Amino acid sequence: MKILSVAVCSALFLNFSLANSELIEKAKSFGLVALPKDKTSLEKFIEESAQDSKVYPTTQARVELGKMLYFDPRLSKSGIISCNTCHNLGYGGADNIPASTGHKWTPNPHHINAPTVYNSVFNSVQFWDGRAAHLAAQAAGPMTAEPEMASSPQRVEEIIKSIPEYVKFFEKAYNKGVDIDFDLITATIGIFERTLVTPSRFDDFLNGKENALTKEEKAGLDLFIEKGCVSCHNGVNLGGSMQAFEVVSKYKFANIGDFKGDKDGMVKTPVLRNIMLTAPYFHNGAIWDIEEAIKEMGSIQLGIEITDKEANSIASFFKSLNGKMPKITYPILPPSTKQTPKPELDY
Template identity: 60%
Template sequence: MKKVVLRTLVPLFVASVGLSAADLAADAKAVGLLPLPKDQKGVDAILKENGVKASKFTKEKAELGKKLYFEPRLSKSGLISCNTCHNLGLGGTDGVAAAVGHKWTANPHHLNSPTVYNSVLNTTQFWDGRAGTLADQAKGPIEAEPEMATPAKLAVEKISSLPEYVSEFKKVYGKEGVTFDNIADAIANFERTLITPSRYDKFLAGDKKALSAKEQEGLKVFMDKGCIACHSGVNLGGSMQSFEVAGKYKFANLGDFKGDKNGMVKTPTLRNITETAPYFHNGAIWKLTDAIKEMGSVQLGIEITDKEAEQIETFLGSLTGTKPKIEYPMFPISTDATPKPMLD
């Protein structure tokens, strides 16, 4: 698993007041801000660069994975799907502070659901970085008791009880057919398609008019203040970074999450950030400008003024991307062999 250490806490004064749009875009790329890949070959290139190993992408895998992503029978209760906590109509999140799962159980660590959009471009998955791939990540919530509560064996039994799925798995995965690994792999292949290109990407690619003057000004402030120390790369985040570097997070005691064994926390992507409140690992802050100012204090050891926070927020709005059109799937009908839902 690739971990990226915080580069610097010194504000990077790369932009001047009179900087042209072309120069601003060039400076942004020079400090590590990159546009989204345009296709799956581009995704493969980024995965390779990040040291992330993934199975070969195919449209057939992704189509099967889409059904499984929305499939509530992968949960013990038959009510919860991947889309419950990573709702594609809500910015890829659930809009609550702590994820809610089986038996209406709130996440025991009070952890907020990260967005699934563009998640394939993260260098690691989960807040503590314990999974290196989307496929590994997909297994976790299915089996976790406070989430979908379905052991791997039961998940395979459920999917294997549905002839349409069995046939589709054989077409996609050959003799292996329905396995827990293949269920997770198919879901991961679907999630690979959830890329959201934005006006920001057009700006980095050379469209000088893609961002308004105020958005460009916000991008300058974003870079000048040093936000790019953690929020960099193609996903403006997604790597493991030290947390509470310069100060104490005011809501640190909400939940018991302290990062990985080294105190590192996965930096969330800033893409579509205006759609994914509440913020931070424990969902304690609901207003984006408040989150920006808190990060200045906690991570950079600086005060970000109300005006500067608003300028940065204006720029962050340009990261709201175009979502892929997803048609809700029709599922196979349960059979007599399909395990019954269990609410206990």
């Protein structure tokens, strides 16, 4: 009797662990990709993913300088808005309001929500309509956009060049006498953003640590695959590529804002890493509740009804995508000089 129960137990146990490894294989075969486990492979993977890393390889000096620029509000016309205003690194890498709001309290004219900057280095394109190929090209957008930082390339260059310590940092990061132009400034911010990567329990699981996910999270992962969410939310970011939107039916809040995707109506699939930290959801931030967002996806993209229970299960899986945030020491910014252009608040 005793022998039998031991046998049954181990059979069950075997079955369970087989299911785990099966789920791992299944997830991988559907295109889900883990961040590499060890530091060196992860750094290599990031460098390969950063599309401008051949021209601008990552170095520690560039990362440190890029971090200062990321936090420096002087790059905006008003002197009060930095990248971190809308992509708050302590708050999921986003602003977590429906329509991003910038210069002079101006909401995004298309009622667009700010995506997280965490893990954005792995996106195949940037922006909701995919109009920027990589992070450096992306960073040029907000600095000059009127509703965001409202600055200009000349102003940004003038500000940096008027601060001798910045000039010194650029020379240290690149070479003596380097031409500090707008492109170099945005590229350097992009280099800092490469470090905003958040390995999670989901990665541990795909990398073979079978108990990294709870039973509920595993069931949610399986459902996420079975329902067909992976057909668009795949790769290392479970998103980040352009996909069709409103495949089966219309988005119920399509009337808020006028965003229509790219010229073919395609939309950049959002990154699902840290998704539990970045409500509200959808391009216009119209849905606050993750389960409602999941159900809406089922109906507009797949033409299926997702029950409350199923939505809850997928949301459990999403918790495993909350990653380990990099430790960021707030940079001390070099002081302005007499030559530094003054803030223009346009009162």
